[in-house]
């Protein structure tokens with residue numbers, strides 16, 4: 001009896017998104033480590049927390065594939081890009097990466113529409129909402145640094161931004177709903 005409820009193409013694109021989310025986590029880990037080394041402990045903490053959220057996104061998709069009776073295939077993760085040159089560059093890179101990830105999410109949604117796989121379409125709506133929130137938050141980070149004077153921001157202002165982000169969850173309410181054990 002055939003119990004797999006995902007097409008081959010849908011399984012492939014979802015598995016590819018598992019890798020994308022793992023890659024996103026590596027990027028945040030890498031930038032967090034860079035920020036910590038530069039002395040931005042607040043920003044580093046925020047980025048480390050976000051790396052964890054990306055892992056949760058990865059697990060959420062992985063479990064969906066399994067729950068639909070399909071096979072998960074774990075692929076190699078590409079190395080993260082080089083370190084940012086400064087905080088402004090860091091926030092710009094984060095925003096650009098989130099936009100890229102949104103494009104990948106939309107590709108999965110588009111595929112689900114083409115296949116009339118409404119279960120996957122419905123599942124992916126959580127990610128569509130999440131990406132909207134993540135892009136908004138990244139835009140907010142960029143606005144903060146632009147107001148502060150971009151790469152000419154004073155060390156005092158950077159200190160305040162760093163403090164501000166220390167306890168920020170990123171206002172990512174959708175991501176806060178999930179944990180590594182309960183994705």
Ligand code: FEO
Nearest residue numbers: 021054057101134
């Ligand atoms: Fe999993 Fe930042 O999107």
